[in-house]
Amino acid sequence: MNRISFSLAGIILALLVVGVVSNTLTRHLIQIAPMVIALILAILRIHWSNWVALPLFMFWLAVMAFIWLFLLGIARVVSGHFTPTEIAMTIIIGILCILGILGALRSQSRATNFVKIFLFLAFAGFKLLAIWMSYGSLPFHFR
Numbered sequence: 001m002n003r004i005s006f007s008l009a010g011i012i013l014a015l016l017v018v019g020v021v022s023n024t025l026t027r028h029l030i031q032i033a034p035m036v037i038a039l040i041l042a043i044l045r046i047h048w049s050n051w052v053a054l055p056l057f058m059f060w061l062a063v064m065a066f067i068w069l070f071l072l073g074i075a076r077v078v079s080g081h082f083t084p085t086e087i088a089m090t091i092i093i094g095i096l097c098i099l100g101i102l103g104a105l106r107s108q109s110r111a112t113n114f115v116k117i118f119l120f121l122a123f124a125g126f127k128l129l130a131i132w133m134s135y136g137s138l139p140f141h142f143r
Contacts, residue, residue: 007100055124061097
């Protein structure tokens with residue numbers, strides 16, 4: 001298993017733990033959908049899978065940073081109550097995101113720059129759509 005696959009799998013598991021302890025499993029299942037697809041592509045060693053995974057790592061690293069800024073009383077980009085388990089998962093997810101980003105940037109791909117940019121933007125959009133859907137902001141709800 002390469003660094004990207006390992007990081008994706010670890011983040012998926014950590015987000016599922018958060019879903020269980022916070023009683024938001026359905027929301028987290030929707031949110032990890034893009035990561036599951038990226039993991040499958042990475043396991044299959046599709047040469048451009050790093051460009052699919054990169055925006056996902058960046059997104060979750062930003063979320064973890066916002067949570068820690070809140071926990072440290074520095075900024076209120078996010079708010080809420082975080083259990084010790086959820087706090088531990090933010091550390092694990094943050095570390096895995098950094099490892100994944102480094103792995104994605106070091107991976108070589110035969111894809112053209114256009115394809116790399118397209119895949120990055122497509123999966124960034126897919127991630128945002130999954131987040132939006134997980135909060136029930138679309139005409140249909142998953143609750």
